[in-house]
Amino acid sequence: MPSNARASHLTRRGLLAAGGALGLGAALVACGGKDAKDSAPAGEKSGPWKFTDDRGKAVELKSVPKNIVAFIGTAAALHDYGIEVKGVFGPTTVKDPKTGKETADIQAGDLDVTKVKNIGNVWGQFNIEEYLKLEPELLVSAMWDKDVLWYLPPQSHDKILKLAPSVALWAANTTMPKALERHAQLAESLGADLKDKKTVEAKARFEKAAARLRAAAKARPEIRVMIGSASAELFYVSLAKMSADTLYFEELGVKFVKPKVNAQGYFEELSWENLDTYPADIIMMDNRSQAIQPADLKSKPTWAQLPAVKAGQVVPRFTEPVYSYDKCAPLLENLAEAIENAKKVA
Numbered sequence: 104m105p106s107n108a109r110a111s112h113l114t115r116r117g118l119l120a121a122g123g124a125l126g127l128g129a130a131l132v133a134c135g136g137k138d139a140k141d142s143a144p145a146g147e148k149s150g151p152w153k154f155t156d157d158r159g160k161a162v163e164l165k166s167v168p169k170n171i172v173a174f175i176g177t178a179a180a181l182h183d184y185g186i187e188v189k190g191v192f193g194p195t196t197v198k199d200p201k202t203g204k205e206t207a208d209i210q211a212g213d214l215d216v217t218k219v220k221n222i223g224n225v226w227g228q229f230n231i232e233e234y235l236k237l238e239p240e241l242l243v244s245a246m247w248d249k250d251v252l253w254y255l256p257p258q259s260h261d262k263i264l265k266l267a268p269s270v271a272l273w274a275a276n277t278t279m280p281k282a283l284e285r286h287a288q289l290a291e292s293l294g295a296d297l298k299d300k301k302t303v304e305a306k307a308r309f310e311k312a313a314a315r316l317r318a319a320a321k322a323r324p325e326i327r328v329m330i331g332s333a334s335a336e337l338f339y340v341s342l343a344k345m346s347a348d349t350l351y352f353e354e355l356g357v358k359f360v361k362p363k364v365n366a367q368g369y370f371e372e373l374s375w376e377n378l379d380t381y382p383a384d385i386i387m388m389d390n391r392s393q394a395i396q397p398a399d400l401k402s403k404p405t406w407a408q409l410p411a412v413k414a415g416q417v418v419p420r421f422t423e424p425v426y427s428y429d430k431c432a433p434l435l436e437n438l439a440e441a442i443e444n445a446k447k448v449a
Contacts, residue, residue: 150166150167151163151164151165151166152164152165152166152167152168152292152293153292154270154288154289154292156269156270156271156272157246157271157272157273157277157285158246158249158250158271160269160270160271162241162268162269162270164240164241164268167292167293167294168240168241168268168293169240170189170237170238170239170240170241171186171187171188171189171190171239171240171241171242171243171293172188172189172190172191172192172222172234172237172239172241172242172243172267173188173190173191173192173242173243173244174191174192174193174243174244174245174252174253174254175191175192175193175194175195175208175210175211175214176193176210176212176245176423176424176425176426177243177244177245177272177286177426178191178211178214178219178243179210179211179212179213179214179425179427179430180212180286180290180425180426180427180430181243181286181289181290181293181295182212182213182214183212183213183305183425183427183428183429183430184287184290184291184295184297184299184302184427185290185294185295185296185299186290186293186294186295187218187219188219188243189219189220189237189239190219190220190221190222190233190234190237190239191214191216191219191220191221191222192221192222192223192224192228192229192254192255193210193223193224193253193254194208194209194210194224194225194391194392194393195207195208195210195211195216195219195221195224196208196211196216196221196224197392208391208392209390209391209392209421210391210423210425212425212427212430220233220237222234222237223254223256226254226256227256228256229254229255229256229259229263231259231262231263231266234263234266235266239266239267240267240268241267241268241269241270242263242264242266242267242268242269242270243269243270243271243272243289244269244270244271244272245271245272245273245274245423246271246272246273246274246275247274247275248275249276250271252264252269252271253274270289272285272286272289272426273285273347274346274347274423274426275345275346275347277347277350278347278350278351278354279347279348279350279351279424279426279431280351281347282347282424282426283309283426283427283428283431285426286426286427287302287427287428301429302428302429305427305428305429305432306428308428308432309428309431309432309435311432312432312433312435312436312439313355313435315435315436315439316352316355316356316357316435316436316438316439316442317355317356318439319438319439319440319442319443320355320356320357320358320442321356322443323442323443323445324356324358325358325384325447326358326384326385326442326445326447327358327359327360327382327383327384327385327449328357328358328359328360328383328384328385328386328387328438328442329359329360329381329383329385329386329387329411330342330343330349330359330360330387330420331386331387331388331389332370332388332389332394332422333388333389333394333395333396333397333400333406334394334395335395336374336375337372337373337374337375338372338373338374338375338378339370339371339372339373339389340360340362340370340371340373340380340381341362341369341370342361342362342364342368342369342370343357343359343361345368345369345370346422347424348420348421348422348424348431348434349387349420352435352438355435357438357442360381360382360383362381375403375405375406376405378403378405378406378409379405379408379409382410382449383409383410383411383449384410384411384414384416384445384446384447384448384449385411385416385417385418385441385442385445386409386411386412386416386417386418387418387419387420387438388417388418388419388420389420389422390419390420390421390422391422391423394422397412397417410448410449411448411449413448414445414446414448416441416445416446416448418437418438418441419437421434
């Protein structure tokens with residue numbers, strides 16, 4: 104969803120669309136393969152490497168890339184499979200309002216942000232000079248729009264892509280299990296062992312959580328969930344089918360509010376005066392650092408009057424999930440619990 108501050112929440116895809124056609128690095132060779140079966144075997148640390156990404160682009164290198172730079176959420180997912188990166192971009196650190204110290208952003212997952220080079224912490228920042236110092240062999244990011252790598256500044260998008268081979272994995276136009284599968288396939292091609300006990304247990308937990316959410320949604324079909332994100336001026340209500348996470352929740356049976364979306368098709372902007380447009384029993388609120396959090400909405404009278412707020416039925420939404428089984432399983436568990444315990448208030 105949005106990036107830099109709240110203005111980007113409104114125009115993210117419009118901005119990214121300006122990135123234009125991709126420029127491919129000399130080391131990237133386009134091939135005909137369409138699936139990840141052509142990826143290097145798990146655990147292979149040397150020799151030729153090949154991976155076909157979600158653009159349908161095949162990247163071939165003489166050896167498995169070690170100098171990897173990735174969008175922070177993608178880096179966090181790779182970390183969960185034991186694959187480390189040298190550099191990151193995107194919301195990596197945030198200043199603690201109480202201490203004034205920089206701490207890891209929620210999108211960093213379990214990644215130790217002190218051990219990676221941050222080349223762009225906010226929207227529009229990507230330090231190309233620092234990027235080149237890392238001698239990048241591979242650039243990896245999410246993709247919300249076709250052929251546009253997430254969090255690369257539109258004005259330098261093509262230039263950056265010419266500097267090193269790149270891999271893009273869908274965060275939209277897909278569903279959570281597929282996004283998880285693709286991230287796992289990329290990690291495996293880079294040397295991860297998908298039969299590792301931690302990974303196997305995390306996947307089993309995810310599958311169990313999915314069954315629980317399906318059961319909760321089936322048992323409580325009357326519960327309506329609204330996907331929200333707050334800025335000082337506007338409240339954004341998202342359409343579930345446009346993101347991999349909420350599309351999957353919907354496929355599992357969760358009933359979501361369906362807003363009248365704008366021309367981009369992803370969300371509807373509501374003034375704070377019209378916050379009660381859509382009745383909802385549960386509100387899932389964008390928990391990223393650039394969004395205003397529920398605890399800070401006390402100055403908005405219309406917020407406090409919403410039935411879900413009065414009932415304490417507001418839960419966080421990881422709008423940009425870290426696509427590892429370890430990080431996604433709790434998202435399903437938490438929503439299942441919220442639906443199981445929810446009162447019908449709207």
